[in-house]
Amino acid sequence: MNEELTPGSAEYVAELIARLRATYPDAHCELDYETPVQLLVAVILSAQCTDARVNLTTPALFARYPTVEALAGADPTEMEELVRPTGFYRQKARYIREAAARLLAEYGGELPSEMDALLTLSGVARKSANVVRGEVFGLADGVTVDTHVKRLAMRLGLTTETDPVKVERDLMAIIPRESWIEIAHLLVWHGRRLCFARKPACSVCPLNDICPRVGVVSSQ
DNA sequence: ATCCCGAGGG
DNA sequence: CCCTCTGGAT
Numbered sequence: 001m002n003e004e005l006t007p008g009s010a011e012y013v014a015e016l017i018a019r020l021r022a023t024y025p026d027a028h029c030e031l032d033y034e035t036p037v038q039l040l041v042a043v044i045l046s047a048q049c050t051d052a053r054v055n056l057t058t059p060a061l062f063a064r065y066p067t068v069e070a071l072a073g074a075d076p077t078e079m080e081e082l083v084r085p086t087g088f089y090r091q092k093a094r095y096i097r098e099a100a101a102r103l104l105a106e107y108g109g110e111l112p113s114e115m116d117a118l119l120t121l122s123g124v125a126r127k128s129a130n131v132v133r134g135e136v137f138g139l140a141d142g143v144t145v146d147t148h149v150k151r152l153a154m155r156l157g158l159t160t161e162t163d164p165v166k167v168e169r170d171l172m173a174i175i176p177r178e179s180w181i182e183i184a185h186l187l188v189w190h191g192r193r194l195c196f197a198r199k200p201a202c203s204v205c206p207l208n209d210i211c212p213r214v215g216v217v218s219s220q
Numbered sequence: 221a222t223c224c225c226g227a228g229g230g
Numbered sequence: 231c232c233c234t235c236t237g238g239a240t
Contacts, residue, residue, distance in 0.1 A: 029236090030236090031236085043236085044237095044238095046235090046237085047235095047236080047237035048226090048234085048238095049237095050227090050234095050235050051235090051236070053235085084225090085227075086225090086226075088237085088238090089225070090224075090225085091223095091224055091225085091238080091239080092225095095239095122238090122239090124238085125237070125238055125239085127236070127237065127238085128237075128238085131236075145236095146237080147237085148235090148236060149236080164237085188236060191236090192235095192236090196234090197233080197234055197235085198229085198230075198233070198234075199230090
């Protein structure tokens with residue numbers, strides 16, 4: 001552990017972002033989509049599911065329901081079968097139909113950009129709203145906190161909280177606003193490629209000399 | 221706090 | 231078998 005850098009300090013955060021950016025210069029959202037509404041659907045499906053699996057299911061789903069009207073009017077059972085591989089398939093199919101219906105009823109079939117409006121959609125809470133706002137509108141009034149961001153923020157000493165809302169508050173306090181969108185992409189990519197939940201590859205990690213965890217709990 | 225729920229890895 | 235995967239609603 002490099003003693004010159006205190007986790008949570010501005011210098012630490014700057015070094016963290018610089019290293020991750022150098023390691024993952026192409027970090028971005030890995031969900032496949034063509035339209036804002038398709039991204040919303042993909043994000044709803046991504047709950048507790050890998051992006052890879054979502055991307056295997058969405059082509060047939062989007063082909064079957066090419067419009068917001070089609071999504072809203074889908075036969076429940078048929079849609080459930082199409083989204084089944086992503087898990088929680090009955091809930092997710094219902095969220096998609098209800099969200100699509102609300103987009104039609106309240107927003108002219110378009111995706112609203114306001115956080116409050118997005119949060120009224122079925123199956124959409126802060127994590128999903130942050131993803132959609134960042135991807136579609138380039139806006140960030142928060143940091144996307146998913147399972148990867150939460151795990152890495154804890155390991156890197158950026159928070160001691162476990163509640164995603166509190167983790168987000170801590171990250172917003174120590175990360176410059178202009179990096180809010182990027183930091184989530186970087187942490188997710190790092191979590192998926194090296195800083196695994198179970199057996200992180202610390203020996204080859206570009207952060208291993210500034211990570212509080214390395215040398216503390218070798219098995220994690 | 222609990223439920224929703226499938227798929228892959230160790 | 232248990233844990234994890236870009237959570238959210240009740």
